[in-house]
Amino acid sequence: MVKKSVLQIKVGREIKSNWKQYLSVVFIACLAVTLFTGILANYRNFEHQLAEIYQSSHMCDAIIMTQTYDEQIENILQKESITYEKRIYFPFSYENHPVYVIVHPDASNMNLPYSVEKQNNPRQGVFVDESFLTRNQLKIGDVFEVALPMGLTIHLQITGTMLHPESLEHTSYTPSLLYMNQSSLVDAIRAQYSFISQERIETYLSSYVNQYLLKGSNISSVLNNIKDQLSDDNQLVYALETKDLPSNQAIESDVTQAKQLIYIFPVIFYLVAILIILTSISQLIQREQKNIGILKALGYSQYQILSHYTSIFLVLGGMGSLLGMIFGPLIIPYVMGMKYQMLYQLPQIEYPFFRIEYLISVVVLLVIIVITSVLTCHSSITKVPAISLRGENAVHFKQGLLSKMTWIKRMPLNMVMAFRNMRRKWSRTWMVIIGVLGCSSLLVCGFGIEDTIYYGLDLELETYIPYDVTVSYVDNASYQSQILSIEGVQFVDEYAKHSVNIEKDHIIHSNLYILPEESSVFQVAYDDSSCLISSKVAEEIGCKEEDIIRFWYNNQVYEVVVTKIVDFCISQGIFISHHYFRNLPFLPTGAWIQTTDASYDEVVSNQIAQMDGVLSAVSIATTREKVNHTIGSIQVMTLTIKIFAILLAVVVLYNLALLNFKERTKDIATLKVLGFSRMEIGSSFMIEIIFLTCIGALIGLFFGQPLLIAVMSINENPLLSYIYHIQPQSYIWTICLTCGVSFIINLIFAILTHRVQMVESLKSVE
């Protein structure tokens, strides 16, 4: 065995005897690496899952959808140099929940289902999503009834469950998807109607083709090409690149969010880690002044001494970051993954426990540690031994400046001591301010995320559209009088919702809500000639109130004045009175209903759901429940943010208090000898911490909102738009929590002053 050098032994002893003080170095290194590797792992895993599903399903590049079969589209497609596939797409309602059916060609090679049961051939059979089975208490092999748009009713046997790239969102919020190949459908029809020949069914089905999947390079110009060539009487609903589909946008924005999180949170922690290491090193060096002098007198080189002190922190930082490298990928993806699990259906795959990127993040931290310690130690170590040997006192105060500040002299002495300490130990002061600032801004952000979501929801569901039951229709006919005749129904507002393109500075795809001329549920005032617009859409197209916007509806371009931008959270798009389209018939697609009393909500929604022509009817309580379910996953995330924030504050405040305490044990003893009471001694230490906590916490409050917006804006999804709002109590909570942490740590150390032994501490100059 190689014999350890004396200096190596000294590293071990130093850490052993001062482990309490070094705890914060290990801890912050661990926190920083945990967060970084954890968030990175989360992103990589999520990306991995998506890549898995997209690749194995051969996702197409664009989708074209038509109202009914449109021959000219097919003619154009044949001329373009791309591969394409035709399929049939139609909605139906099963047990009061909408289901989209897709019928694909037998030899399909695009958008195949990701079969959960590995033995199944995804091109063959009838696939549904897992939640369709659980909701309807069905299992694989069961037979259920489907009403085809051709007026036929058939029985289908479920072959297996799937995940599908076009419907990754959980179907509790979106319609279910039913996926089958054409011959399965033909067989099912023939089983019921054996007198129809197979050829007849096939030609019949081909006239129902209404979707085209496109694959090829330069897809956006191809799409534009197609749109240009279409005649005016075309049946086009949309022609979109896959990445622009609403369902894909949601998940893509979550991917971007996961990626950007890598940079937002860990930066704060790395910064604080640097500061904590900086302060610990300078404290150590100061304490070791004499020893440095002795080492030099003994003939050690500067390099040897430097590497001796640096190695202490390398060991500590290394321990912490290795722990972080284990905790991070274990904990964070699990916590953040809850959100994805609740929002999306994703394949379960094994993740690597170790990735080379984790090691890089550890190395980066260690390099930072080396640089910080070299920079901090350098000036102390290059001093001549005689000066080092004079000890700690040699480095202290600059004379001139402080004695000129007469205002300082008028303060009570314990304040004077606190302020001088802050000035002298600037790196420590910054560490605490930045740490506490980080803590309070993270807390505000954590609270703000919930505030924002609930605020937007409450605004819409209680103030703007306070419906009790919401209904969507299958066919565009009015059911107003029928619904009104149900007991407990007070008001019915029927509306039509259409997908349209809206343009001002930019053009986007959103919704057009056509409102009844007289509304009783919808509470925002509107007139006959202008429109309301949701704030998210307004921002996206770049319009202000009084601007004129354009939209395409029913093969016509409309220009309309925006009267009001409304903070809608769920309903996105423009809202116009039917009076504006008075030449066209009013064909409602849904209705908002108010009941006379909340106790009727469930009964009414159940009754309406039974009606023919109704796709679904959902009470406000159910909607709320679904939303809470989604938010529940976000709460796990905000809770994590809050816990990390508080840990951050604990680390920096503990570090400050401990450093102060260690450095000033002798001062404490002297004050005790001079007869100061425990309160007085405690307060002279508290002043510094409390003062810095307050400054950090207050500045942090101002950073809270920008941080909230940064976190939430990359989390934008089409389900909800955020009305940024932070409740005053969130600020109060933040201040209370931060100051509470500070107070508790202070209290502990104030109690510790009691333990300082006067006689022992004052005996020597050490």
Next chain:
Amino acid sequence: MPFIELKEITKVYGQKEIQIVALQQVSFALEKNELVVILGASGAGKSTLLNILGGMDYATSGSYKMNGKDITQLNEKKLAQFRRRQIGFVFQFYNLMPNLTALENVRLSIEHLKDVEDPKHTLEMVGLGHRMHNFPSHLSGGEQQRVSIARAIVKKPDLLLCDEPTGALDSQTGKHILRLLKSISETGKQCVVIVTHNASIAEVANRVIRFSDGKLVSNQINLHPKDIEEIEW
């Protein structure tokens, strides 16, 4: 009733196996307006005695009374008040606050106290009028020792305890400080106790107490103390 009365004070350091008896059955009495010198070899227990007199440490057994009040019975809080009001302590190793200036170090000991000396004046008395605004790190060892003395005498303590107050001083400054301490004891309200290795200082004292191995070996009253100018340093 004597001003200070010690009865059979014993101080034992350590527990069980390794016990060090620093003081053994020490009894004596002191009056106000006395200048007391305590002599003894290194490790004889002088600092230990001073710590007990100053209320910084508890005796293992025995009683210590000041003005008839039993100090050994005081609790932590009362003891702190006792130190603040009645005791002035000059440490063997100065113990100045590094982040307070000389003047502020002196002011530190009289915060919340009435009937005290002017801190600036006190510093001038110990010959540091010109270095009041310096931090301890910019003062020499002897200067730091004098700040420490100023800090102890500024509050006009009933009992002034000095552990080697002239250890770091040259004969000239040492005598100056000694004269100062002597004059304090002559006001008639204060008692000054000086611990030293320097036997010549004993010649100016009213009372000389000798220690050896934690035991009091002699307690003499010096009826004719020498004048400070006459002693050899």
